Amino acid sequence: MTAATITSKGQVTIPVDVRNHLGLESGDRIEFSFNETTGRYEIYPATRSLASLNGIVKKPLKPVTIEDMNRAIAEQGASAR
Numbered sequence: 001m002t003a004a005t006i007t008s009k010g011q012v013t014i015p016v017d018v019r020n021h022l023g024l025e026s027g028d029r030i031e032f033s034f035n036e037t038t039g040r041y042e043i044y045p046a047t048r049s050l051a052s053l054n055g056i057v058k059k060p061l062k063p064v065t066i067e068d069m070n071r072a073i074a075e076q077g078a079s080a081r
Helices: 016-022 066-079
Strands: 030-035 040-045
16 A cells, blocks of 8 residues: 655645556645445546547537627626726
8 A cells, every 4th residue: 555644734745656547746635535336535647638528519500600799798897897
């Protein structure tokens, strides 16, 4: 079993074998999730490849023109004042 120590600031260095197994690199983010079945926390990489995001946003039914986008931006800007 791999172990780590928590610093006085609550920080932990993730051991190199765990980082390698999760595919983590410097600057990556991680998420903690509580597993109610096991009563333990689980760590997940919070980074995703650009390819994994393909299809997450559906195509609009009607294409949006540049003019439509500019009009929406102008309306948002006017309402923010």
